[in-house]
Amino acid sequence: MFKKHAPGGPIDELKFMHDQGFRAVEDNWMGRRKPELQTKLAKEMERLDIQMGVFVAHYSSKVTYTSNDKAMSQRLVDEMKKAVEVAKRVGAKWCTVVPGKLHQRIEPSYQTAYLIDNLRRCAEVCEPSGLTIVIEALNPWRDHPGWFLSKIPQAFEICRAVNSPSVKILDDLYHQQITEGNLIPNIDLAWSEIAYFQTGDNPGRKEPTTGEINYLNVFKHIHKKGYKGILGMEHGNSKPGKEGEMAVVKAYQASDAF
Numbered sequence: 001m002f003k004k005h006a007p008g009g010p011i012d013e014l015k016f017m018h019d020q021g022f023r024a025v026e027d028n029w030m031g032r033r034k035p036e037l038q039t040k041l042a043k044e045m046e047r048l049d050i051q052m053g054v055f056v057a058h059y060s061s062k063v064t065y066t067s068n069d070k071a072m073s074q075r076l077v078d079e080m081k082k083a084v085e086v087a088k089r090v091g092a093k094w095c096t097v098v099p100g101k102l103h104q105r106i107e108p109s110y111q112t113a114y115l116i117d118n119l120r121r122c123a124e125v126c127e128p129s130g131l132t133i134v135i136e137a138l139n140p141w142r143d144h145p146g147w148f149l150s151k152i153p154q155a156f157e158i159c160r161a162v163n164s165p166s167v168k169i170l171d172d173l174y175h176q177q178i179t180e181g182n183l184i185p186n187i188d189l190a191w192s193e194i195a196y197f198q199t200g201d202n203p204g205r206k207e208p209t210t211g212e213i214n215y216l217n218v219f220k221h222i223h224k225k226g227y228k229g230i231l232g233m234e235h236g237n238s239k240p241g242k243e244g245e246m247a248v249v250k251a252y253q254a255s256d257a258f
Contacts, residue, residue: 001233004242010037011044018048020249026053026198026232028096031086042090053230054134054170054196057083057095064100065118066111066148073118080122080133087131094134094196094230096170097122102148111148116161123164134170134196135159139178150179152186159193169193174200174235177213184221191225200235207251210238219257 006012010027017025025045030038030052045052058079064072083095099115102108119133126133137155138144149155155169171194173183180186187194201211208215219231233252237244 001237001248002245005245010041014041014044014048014050018050023049024051024053024230024232026055026230026234028054028056028234029059030055030090030092031057031083032059035089038086038089045091051230052090052092053232054094054096054198055083055086055090055092057097057133061101064148065097065115066100066103066106068110068114068117073121076118077121077125080125084125084129084131088129093130094132094170095126097133097135098138098147099135099149101146108148112158115148116158119158119162119167120164123162123166126166127164131166132195133167135167136170136172136198137175137179138172139175142178143175152176152180152190156190156193168195170196170198172198172200172234173213173215173218174198174202174205177202183213183218187218187221187225196229196232197222197227198232198234200233204238205235206238207233207235207248208255209251215255216257219255223257 002013002016006016014025063076063079065076086092087095103111122133135149135155135158137149137151138147140147140150152169152171159167159169169190171187171190176183176186199208199215200206201208201213201215203211237248239247
């Protein structure tokens, strides 16, 4: 997101983000980085007082929680064990899980039950370390057709059924604006199970102020409710180059709840 201002790599990007006032960083692909670099990044984040946001727990689109296949269940557990080690290395509190594709020839209620079972297995891996799995609902209309989890009420139901402090909701506001809108009421209704937010305006999936979402009001509402977590900037830049990077900074300044 800030490579033009920090061409030297992720360490320089951390320094630039810190200088702009950011105190958290999200790196979906942290688990793919070499352990040596993970450790180096963690030390720099600690020095700069930057908190680590989410990273992705599974990197294959073939991974699914909505199956009762024993081999797949074991794979989920094994990969979650690796995610726990990454989290310990970089000081992460959350890892993202996208449950997988919707199986067209299996009743969705059965798939929900399989998903709950597999999340419980993975929660047992995460609970001792304090790592929280955050399940993400993806919009099925524009970006992710055919995926199982698409709505916040659906994610809420699943989290309540799993009943673990290590399984909560990642509320990606971009996806939910497309799928169902009603952002603030759904935040209120699902509040007890939401552990993390991601941002991105619609249409375009660029920084706030470039689309239809009133992020100033959304951020005010989240802040008023006492949210102390991270807002992950999972979007692109609306403009290229250094000008576009500073436009991102200015967009978040304009949307600041304070």
